[in-house]
Amino acid sequence: xxxxxxxxxxxxxxxxxxxxxxxxxxxxxxxxxxxxxxxxxxxxxxxxxxxxxxxxxxxxxxxxxxxxxxxxxxxxxxxxxxxxxxxxxxxxxxxxxxxxxxxxxxxxxxxxxxxxxxxxxxxxxxxxxxxxxxxxxxxxxxxxxxxxxxxxxxxxxxxxxxxxxxxxxxxxxxxxxxxxxxxxxxxxxxxxxxxxxxxxxxxxxxxxxxxxxxxxxxxxxxxxxxxxxxxxxxxxxxxxxxxxxxxxxxxxxxxxxxxxxxxxxxxxxxxxxxxxxxxxxxxxxxxxxxxxxxxxxxxxxxxxxxxxxxxxxxxxxxxxxxxxxxxxxxxxxxxxxxxxxxxxxxxxxxxxxxxxxxxxxxxxxxxxxxxxxxxxxxxxxxxxxxxxxxxxxxxxxxxxxxxxxxxxxxxxxxxxxxxxxxxxxxxxxxxxxxxxxxxxxxxxxxxxxxxxxxxxxxxxxxxxxxxxxxxxxxxxxxxxxxxxxxxxxxxxxxxxxxxxxxxxxxxxxxxxxxxxxxxxxxxxxxxxxxxxxxxxxxxxxxxxxxxxxxxxxxxxxxxxxxxxxxxxxxxxxxxxxxxxxxxxxxxxxxxxxxxxxxxxxxxxxxxxxxxxxxxxxxxxxxxxxxx
Amino acid sequence: xxxxxxxxxxxxxxxxxxxxxxxxxxxxxxxxxxxxxxxxxxxxxxxxxxxxxxxxxxxxxxxxxxxxxxxxxxxxxxxxxxxxxxxxxxxxxxxxxxxxxxxxxxxxxxxxxxxxxxxxxxxxxxxxxxxxxxxxxxxxxxxxxxxxxxxxxxxxxxxxxxxxxxxxxxxxxxxxxxxxxxxxxxxxxxxxxxxxxxxxxxxxxxxxxxxxxxxxxxxxxxxxxxxxxxxxxxxxxxxxxxxxxxxxxxxxxxxxxxxxxxxxxxxxxxxxxxxxxxxxxxxxxxxxxxxxxxxxxxxxxxxxxxxxxxxxxxxxxxxxxxxxxxxxxxxxxxxxxxxxxxxxxxxxxxx
Numbered sequence: 001x002x003x004x005x006x007x008x009x010x011x012x013x014x015x016x017x018x019x020x021x022x023x024x025x026x027x028x029x030x031x032x033x034x035x036x037x038x039x040x041x042x043x044x045x046x047x048x049x050x051x052x053x054x055x056x057x058x059x060x061x062x063x064x065x066x067x068x069x070x071x072x073x074x075x076x077x078x079x080x081x082x083x084x085x086x087x088x089x090x091x092x093x094x095x096x097x098x099x100x101x102x103x104x105x106x107x108x109x110x111x112x113x114x115x116x117x118x119x120x121x122x123x124x125x126x127x128x129x130x131x132x133x134x135x136x137x138x139x140x141x142x143x144x145x146x147x148x149x150x151x152x153x154x155x156x157x158x159x160x161x162x163x164x165x166x167x168x169x170x171x172x173x174x175x176x177x178x179x180x181x182x183x184x185x186x187x188x189x190x191x192x193x194x195x196x197x198x199x200x201x202x203x204x205x206x207x208x209x210x211x212x213x214x215x216x217x218x219x220x221x222x223x224x225x226x227x228x229x230x231x232x233x234x235x236x237x238x239x240x241x242x243x244x245x246x247x248x249x250x251x252x253x254x255x256x257x258x259x260x261x262x263x264x265x266x267x268x269x270x271x272x273x274x275x276x277x278x279x280x281x282x283x284x285x286x287x288x289x290x291x292x293x294x295x296x297x298x299x300x301x302x303x304x305x306x307x308x309x310x311x312x313x314x315x316x317x318x319x320x321x322x323x324x325x326x327x328x329x330x331x332x333x334x335x336x337x338x339x340x341x342x343x344x345x346x347x348x349x350x351x352x353x354x355x356x357x358x359x360x361x362x363x364x365x366x367x368x369x370x371x372x373x374x375x376x377x378x379x380x381x382x383x384x385x386x387x388x389x390x391x392x393x394x395x396x397x398x399x400x401x402x403x404x405x406x407x408x409x410x411x412x413x414x415x416x417x418x419x420x421x422x423x424x425x426x427x428x429x430x431x432x433x434x435x436x437x438x439x440x441x442x443x444x445x446x447x448x449x450x451x452x453x454x455x456x457x458x459x460x461x462x463x464x465x466x467x468x469x470x471x472x473x474x475x476x477x478x479x480x481x482x483x484x485x486x487x488x489x490x491x492x493x494x495x496x497x498x499x500x501x502x503x504x505x506x507x508x509x510x511x512x513x514x515x516x517x518x519x520x521x522x523x524x525x526x527x528x529x530x531x532x533x534x535x536x537x538x539x540x541x542x543x544x545x546x547x548x549x550x551x552x553x554x555x556x557x558x559x560x561x562x563x564x565x566x567x568x569x570x571x572x573x574x575x576x577x578x579x580x581x582x583x584x585x586x587x588x589x590x591x592x593x594x595x596x597x598x599x600x601x602x603x604x605x606x607x608x609x610x611x612x613x614x615x616x617x618x619x620x621x622x623x624x625x626x627x
Numbered sequence: 628x629x630x631x632x633x634x635x636x637x638x639x640x641x642x643x644x645x646x647x648x649x650x651x652x653x654x655x656x657x658x659x660x661x662x663x664x665x666x667x668x669x670x671x672x673x674x675x676x677x678x679x680x681x682x683x684x685x686x687x688x689x690x691x692x693x694x695x696x697x698x699x700x701x702x703x704x705x706x707x708x709x710x711x712x713x714x715x716x717x718x719x720x721x722x723x724x725x726x727x728x729x730x731x732x733x734x735x736x737x738x739x740x741x742x743x744x745x746x747x748x749x750x751x752x753x754x755x756x757x758x759x760x761x762x763x764x765x766x767x768x769x770x771x772x773x774x775x776x777x778x779x780x781x782x783x784x785x786x787x788x789x790x791x792x793x794x795x796x797x798x799x800x801x802x803x804x805x806x807x808x809x810x811x812x813x814x815x816x817x818x819x820x821x822x823x824x825x826x827x828x829x830x831x832x833x834x835x836x837x838x839x840x841x842x843x844x845x846x847x848x849x850x851x852x853x854x855x856x857x858x859x860x861x862x863x864x865x866x867x868x869x870x871x872x873x874x875x876x877x878x879x880x881x882x883x884x885x886x887x888x889x890x891x892x893x894x895x896x897x898x899x900x901x902x903x904x905x906x907x908x909x910x911x912x913x914x915x916x917x918x919x920x921x922x923x924x925x926x927x928x929x930x931x932x933x934x935x936x937x938x939x940x941x942x943x944x945x946x947x948x949x950x951x952x953x954x955x956x957x958x959x960x961x962x963x964x965x966x967x968x969x970x971x972x973x974x975x976x977x978x
Contacts, residue, residue, distance in 0.1 A: 206974050206977035212977075216970075219963075219964075222963035222964050223963075224727065224955040224956075224958065224963065225723060225726060225727055244973075248965045249963070251951045254952070256949050257948065257949050257951065258955070258958055258963060259950070259955070260727065260948050260950045261948070262722065262723070262726060262948065264752075265748055265751075266748065268719070268749075269722070269749055269752065271719075272713075272716045272718075272719025272723065273719045273720075273722050273723030273726070275719075275720060276710070276719060276720035276722060276727070277723035277727040278723075279710060279723075280724045280728040280731065281956035282723075282727035282728070298713045299713055302712070302713050393970060393974060394967075395966065395967040395970045396967070397967050433708075434708075434956065435688045435708035435728070435731055436685060436686055436708070437685070439683075439684060439685040439706035439707075440706075441708070442684070442706045442707055444689075444708075445708070445709065445711065446709075447711065447712075447713055448711060456701070
């Protein structure tokens with residue numbers, strides 16, 4: 001039940017009115033009070049005028065998944081009043097702008113309406129239409145500060161950090177936040193029962209989004225080339241990279257850049273530039289989303305076959321086609337795993353949060369150069385664009401990049417002859433050479449059929465020979481991929497296999513199930529191809545649920561395809577409508593036997609009953625067939 | 628057999644250049660194109676230009692797309708790295724590679740299908756960026772490997788081998804490049820090595836993107852009556868608009884030209900391009916005049932050739948990116964990774 005340091009606020013505003021800064025202010029103020037917080041920005045594909053929502057979940061226990069049960073709704077957008085009021089939980093509160101009367105048919109008897117004449121207050125105190133609109137958001141932040149017992153000196157400290165150098169702006173922000181705060185204090189019984197209290201749970205943590213963290217990872221990995229084409233929700237990754245490089249990658253002598261950031265004409269060119277840059281020895285990456293992956297596929301096949309590194313961040317959004325560009329999904333698993341025509345398979349990394357975006361960015365470059373092949377980091381909009389509380393990023397100064405097997409001039413000089421695709425070490429990874437280093441190293445990189453010597457071929461055996469080695473190389477890569485995260489407890493017969501951003505919801509669901517007496521084990525895959533551990537985990541559990549966010553059970557299919565585990569023994573659970581996954585989604589999916597009916601809990605009668613009751617209890621329901 | 632190496636025979640009488648190499652050292656494997664293909668003549672011109680420029684093959688990166696023309700980089704500079712990209716996407720490989728390592732000499736070879744149809748977008752943008760490379764467009768008006776379909780450079784009214792007549796407007800790469808702000812635009816004919824070699828040398832030395840459109844007849848599918856890209860048609864209608872000669876900075880200017888008939892343009896590396904026989908109404912430094920001239924001569928049924936336009940001082944792609952002048956590959960990791968203490972400082976923004 002919601003209460004002290006445990007509640008969710010939903011803020012409904014109009015896109016382009018400056019609510020993002022107000023919401024960011026609230027998030028950071030809560031974080032600075034030492035209380036774990038997560039924010040989900042549900043924004044439209046629009047610059048100005050359409051409805052937008054921001055959900056703030058406060059969880060002293062540290063739960064970061066979305067929680068779609070709202071204790072307090074800030075209804076600032078008349079266009080969505082009806083929907084917003086309907087979403088407040090029974091017993092909750094609605095904060096609205098009472099400058100105009102609220103339509104009586106919006107009234108609900110089971111919630112408390114808190115009217116603040118925000119527009120009127122701002123009109124009385126500030127000049128200019130734009131300023132009034134912007135400051136209205138700061139004013140509701142002041143109201144929330146009073147209602148939720150947000151420490152005002154923390155809020156004011158943050159405003160000072162933001163506007164400190166612009167005195168006039170700082171003063172008006174101070175005034176706006178005070179207007180809201182004082183009004184609430186005077187008119188309402190502050191604070192509400194759902195309120196904040198200072199904790200010490202965010203020490204050693206940061207509040208960061210995944211795209212920023214991934215960009216920082218690219219800087220730290222020593223990436224020197226980024227080529228990209230703007231696409232939501234990946235754009236902010238390259239924007240952040242560029243911003244970091246402006247600070248960190250200037251040559252002190254010349255003032256010029258130790259990096260090339262190239263905005264391409266499309267994703268085909270973006271990935272081509274990455275492949276070209278990697279071919280001559282640069283550390284290069286691109287960031288995109290599903291539609292971009294579709295366009296890049298031809299070159300990805302070439303990079304796989306010609307064995308050229310390429311790091312590709314796929315910040316997933318809903319597909320197919322343009323889909324919903326500002327909504328999250330894990331819909332590109334299959335596409336990325338086998339991107340491009342012909343027989344291909346690619347290394348994938350699945351970060352669960354911004355912390356892993358940072359670490360996996362670095363790993364992606366190392367793996368890509370080690371295996372001389374494209375590596376995908378499959379993030380998503382929820383991880384990439386929302387702020388998460390994660391342990392502060394760490395860095396080991398002893399780290400040096402794994403550039404893979406690259407022959408230098410001396411090594412080439414010593415060789416009698418060099419052959420590009422000859423597996424001299426028996427590990428499926430032939431050494432590569434870079435242009436310009438030594439005439440003996442020359443070879444012709446090509447997507448056309450080639451033999452182990454790098455020569456063009458149309459010979460069946462010579463072609464097959466290379467293809468078999470490529471399969472061996474990629475299949476063996478699991479050894480170097482991040483190991484799965486495994487959480488085991490005694491007596492557990494139920495296993496949850498998941499990936500990426502589902503982690504938060506899965507761990508919360510597990511906690512609730514354990515409370516209700518159902519022990520549950522979790523395995524979160526962090527890389528593809530899967531290692532043997534994944535198949536063993538599924539074998540070891542009587543019932544395995546696969547939690548993911550797409551319609552077609554893509555993780556489940558990959559597990560079945562790649563491990564040979566019978567897919568009828570796996571039950572798919574999740575949601576794919578574009579919202580970040582909640583613990584409730586997981587539990588409801590388990591209760592119903594999975595989205596789309598994949599698998600069937602009821603047919604596995606053995607432990608049906610002991611499973612149903614705790615799941616229902618975790619959902620706060622009675623199990624089917626129980627009195 | 629799908630790969631034919633060329634036997635290495637070194638005759639003592641073969642001349643060597645400043646880096647101690649003979650012309651044979653600039654060859655690659657045996658051509659597998661049709662006998663008489665214009666592309667093979669262009670390959671020979673590239674070999675000659677590279678030899679005369681004393682290029683070390685190791686310092687050259689050969690790039691191509693897909694098609695007959697794109698096969699040719701294996702036929703020259705066998706000890707240079709090569710990259711055979713996907714169809715029409717060679718410019719992006721060149722852009723990424725050149726941004727990363729500017730120390731290499733980039734020679735791109737493409738065709739009219741690769742450049743003007745599937746790859747038109749990438750061609751336009753590599754021109755806009757002024758990526759430092761020479762881009763040789765081996766233009767025969769036809770798809771050879773798929774046996775004779777019209778390409779986007781086929782002229783209206785030109786007749787395919789099977790008799791169909793093209794009714795669609797052609798894309799002229801030289802005019803296209805001029806409108807897109809190209810800094811080096813040339814056109815030549817595969818059968819005119821004397822003209823082509825100096826153009827290629829100037830293109831290689833030009834700092835920026837050098838487009839060299841080379842009419843290169845296809846003996847198998849586009850060398851018949853009714854074709855406007857046949858040897859016969861090209862020879863009959865070719866009009867040398869300007870004669871450009873190229874002199875290396877070290878060579879000194881020894882050629883004697885009639886006073887007033889020569890215009891010298893110095894490239895940033897000190898080498899000099901001499902424009903001779905320049906018609907009065909033509910000025911290779913004036914984009915609009917060149918454009919108007921080409922349109923006018925085309926209207927008269929001529930194919931104007933030569934180094935048509937040159938702007939030697941425009942910023943190239945790396946200037947625009949403000950990238951350090953050295954190769955990014957050589958930057959030590961210590962200069963790229965800010966380290967743990969810097970990370971601590973950076974993270975204060977996120978606390």
